[in-house]
Amino acid sequence: MGETLGWWGVPLAILGGAIRVGTPLLWVSLGETVTEKAGRINLGLEGTLLMGAMTAYAVALSTGNPWLGIVAAAVVGTLFGVLHGALCSLTRVNDTAMGIALMLAGSGLAFWLGKPLIQPSAPDLQSIDLGGWSAMPAVQAALAINPLFVIGVLLAFAVYWAFGHTRVGLRLRVVGDSENAARAFGLSPSGYRIAATAFGGACAGVGGASLSLVYPGAWSEALSSGQGVMAVALVIFARWDPRRCILAGLLFGGASAISPALQAMGYSSGYYLFAALPYVLTLALLIGLGKPGPSDGAPGELSLNR
Amino acid sequence: MNTLAAPAVNVAPPLGERLAALFDNLVPALAALVLTVLLFSVAVALAGFDPLEVWGLILMGGFGDAFAWQNTLQRAAPLILTGLAVALPAQAGRVIIGAEGALVLGGLAAAALGNLLSAQAPPLLLWPLMALAGMLMGGFWIGIVGWLREKREVNETIASLLMSFIAIALFNQMVETVLRDPASLNKPSTRPLADNYLLPAMPGLDVHWGLGVGIVVAIVAWAVVKLTPLGLSLRVAGGNPRTALGVGLPVSWLTIGACAAGGACAGLAGAVEVAAVHGAANASLIAGYGYSGILIAFAARFSPAGVVPVAVLVGGIAASGSLLQRRLGLPDASVTVLLGFAFVALIGCETLRGRSFWRKG
Numbered sequence: 001m002g003e004t005l006g007w008w009g010v011p012l013a014i015l016g017g018a019i020r021v022g023t024p025l026l027w028v029s030l031g032e033t034v035t036e037k038a039g040r041i042n043l044g045l046e047g048t049l050l051m052g053a054m055t056a057y058a059v060a061l062s063t064g065n066p067w068l069g070i071v072a073a074a075v076v077g078t079l080f081g082v083l084h085g086a087l088c089s090l091t092r093v094n095d096t097a098m099g100i101a102l103m104l105a106g107s108g109l110a111f112w113l114g115k116p117l118i119q120p121s122a123p124d125l126q127s128i129d130l131g132g133w134s135a136m137p138a139v140q141a142a143l144a145i146n147p148l149f150v151i152g153v154l155l156a157f158a159v160y161w162a163f164g165h166t167r168v169g170l171r172l173r174v175v176g177d178s179e180n181a182a183r184a185f186g187l188s189p190s191g192y193r194i195a196a197t198a199f200g201g202a203c204a205g206v207g208g209a210s211l212s213l214v215y216p217g218a219w220s221e222a223l224s225s226g227q228g229v230m231a232v233a234l235v236i237f238a239r240w241d242p243r244r245c246i247l248a249g250l251l252f253g254g255a256s257a258i259s260p261a262l263q264a265m266g267y268s269s270g271y272y273l274f275a276a277l278p279y280v281l282t283l284a285l286l287i288g289l290g291k292p293g294p295s296d297g298a299p300g301e302l303s304l305n306r
Numbered sequence: 307m308n309t310l311a312a313p314a315v316n317v318a319p320p321l322g323e324r325l326a327a328l329f330d331n332l333v334p335a336l337a338a339l340v341l342t343v344l345l346f347s348v349a350v351a352l353a354g355f356d357p358l359e360v361w362g363l364i365l366m367g368g369f370g371d372a373f374a375w376q377n378t379l380q381r382a383a384p385l386i387l388t389g390l391a392v393a394l395p396a397q398a399g400r401v402i403i404g405a406e407g408a409l410v411l412g413g414l415a416a417a418a419l420g421n422l423l424s425a426q427a428p429p430l431l432l433w434p435l436m437a438l439a440g441m442l443m444g445g446f447w448i449g450i451v452g453w454l455r456e457k458r459e460v461n462e463t464i465a466s467l468l469m470s471f472i473a474i475a476l477f478n479q480m481v482e483t484v485l486r487d488p489a490s491l492n493k494p495s496t497r498p499l500a501d502n503y504l505l506p507a508m509p510g511l512d513v514h515w516g517l518g519v520g521i522v523v524a525i526v527a528w529a530v531v532k533l534t535p536l537g538l539s540l541r542v543a544g545g546n547p548r549t550a551l552g553v554g555l556p557v558s559w560l561t562i563g564a565c566a567a568g569g570a571c572a573g574l575a576g577a578v579e580v581a582a583v584h585g586a587a588n589a590s591l592i593a594g595y596g597y598s599g600i601l602i603a604f605a606a607r608f609s610p611a612g613v614v615p616v617a618v619l620v621g622g623i624a625a626s627g628s629l630l631q632r633r634l635g636l637p638d639a640s641v642t643v644l645l646g647f648a649f650v651a652l653i654g655c656e657t658l659r660g661r662s663f664w665r666k667g
Binding site for chain 2: 043047087090091092093094096097098100101102104105106107108109111112115221225226229230232233236269270271272273275276279280282283286287290291
């Protein structure tokens with residue numbers, strides 16, 4: 001691609017990469033936003049993500065239909081979410097610690113069950129080609145948008161709308177902001193939190209499916225490089241606003257795409273340093289933004305902020 | 307998250323209270339053990355293996371004979387230190403999960419210093435220097451996390467994990483470029499230490515001195531935390547920061563210090579792995595010891611001394627992985643599943659603590 005586009009290939013590859021790499025981040029951070037809006041934090045999404053990726057790949061492989069794989073990933077993610085949500089509803093069970101535990105259990109389980117999946121190749125999800133007008137393969141590659149990104153964007157707006165306009169959305173926010181207020185309304189905080197964590201798990205499962213079925217599009221034990229945890233930080237960056245999860249996903253997807261884009265141009269000397277960029281950026285944002293308060297949309301019951 | 311820290315003040319209670327307290331500690335632990343055994347047995351059975359055979363192999367592979375013990379203790383050495391890396395910040399109420407990064411950078415610093423000085427310094431001088439380099443590097447790395455927590459209110463759990471990813475990227479970059487041994491072709495490494503610079507086995511044991519170092523550090527950490535005024539201040543700061551500030555304790559610096567001390571332990575683990583096992587810094591250093599340390603510290607209820615037996619247990623389970631794979635073809639990830647189940651059961655069974663139904667009145 002270097003011959004036809006020259007250095008223009010870099011920003012183009014970064015844009016394409018931002019969408020490809022950003023899709024799982026968008027899904028995971030969107031789900032975690034809902035979980036955290038209900039006052040819980042689930043640090044175990046890394047494990048859920050890997051379970052989702054493995055499940056999606058296995059189901060797509062055996063049925064030949066990637067969409068079934070995505071549904072299966074969402075189901076497994078929901079189960080993990082319910083598990084986290086229900087266990088954390090017990091007294092004296094700390095949600096941060098349970099998240100770390102489920103991260104370990106989920107990734108171990110995914111690696112165990114995924115062992116036979118490393119060799120065979122499952123059908124990938126067909127992308128929506130927006131680059132058909134161009135003859136250049138680099139442009140076509142960059143504009144081949146995966147449908148999960150599109151669905152994720154629509155879902156983000158839907159969740160945003162639901163937070164402000166639906167009974168469930170408003171009640172969820174009450175539960176997340178003040179348990180006492182929720183009880184006064186006769187709401188069950190545990191029920192809402194379990195449901196919100198289940199939704200977060202389902203989204204993380206789909207995020208995992210986008211890793212194994214879209215990009216990189218295969219199952220391996222090195223599939224996730226901490227996206228599940230980065231997403232938790234991205235929620236803070238997104239200020240608990242589902243719409244900003246899209247921006248966060250794209251920004252951090254783009255940062256992750258710089259390193260492979262430069263390598264494709266023949267610049268491989270700083271490969272690992274560029275690979276650290278998304279983490280540095282996430283950390284810099286956490287530092288720059290300081291402690292989020294209620295005016296930033298931070299849920300009052302979140303242990304992260306207390 | 308302050309609830310994670312150990313209770314701050316020890317006042318000798320009457321015998322009945324102490325028995326109840328003992329029971330309080332015993333019941334959740336036993337319940338977690340039973341639950342773990344049940345869950346893993348079911349998982350193994352579902353995968354088509356005989357649970358009894360698997361448990362037998364785990365016991366054999368971890369603790370069955372002298373060779374198994376050697377393997378187990380060899381793994382326990384870094385695990386004690388990474389367990390401390392989580393347990394020490396927890397005294398100040400901070401949950402650090404990024405020991406892996408401090409470990410690899412500590413190992414890198416030790417390897418770099420070892421390469422630099424091995425022509426001039428004899429082994430007995432070089433080893434402490436390498437240990438110091440690893441501790442400084444690891445302490446600096448997690449110290450940053452503590453500092454960010456105290457000065458910028460950045461959540462330390464997330465920050466420490468991000469710092470861990472950054473550390474691993476830095477490590478890979480250095481090992482592949484500046485510090486790379488041109489002779490290491492397939493697996494980029496730093497230049498290996500000469501054989502006489504490798505940490506020898508402890509007398510009477512086939513296990514390197516790293517184990518002794520780990521145990522000594524754990525005992526010192528326990529003594530400082532439990533017996534000294536510094537340790538008491540630290541636990542007050544972690545248990546009730548407002549009280550601590552009220553009596554004039556430097557809460558911020560205690561917290562940052564505890565994080566740095568934890569990081570130093572992880573860095574020392576890296577230095578020990580380089581000096582005793584790998585002889586150089588390479589990808590073998592990224593073995594997940596940092597993550598196992600989280601489980602170990604939680605299981606030991608953040609007691610620096612309790613970390614030692616738990617690390618031996620976890621080391622044994624990890625050591626049995628290769629036997630399971632050889633004998634039954636069970637993937638080595640099954641060991642991670644076992645540890646993960648144990649972790650989930652352990653945190654979940656906390657709910658049994660302090661329940662009134664086994665306390666009289």
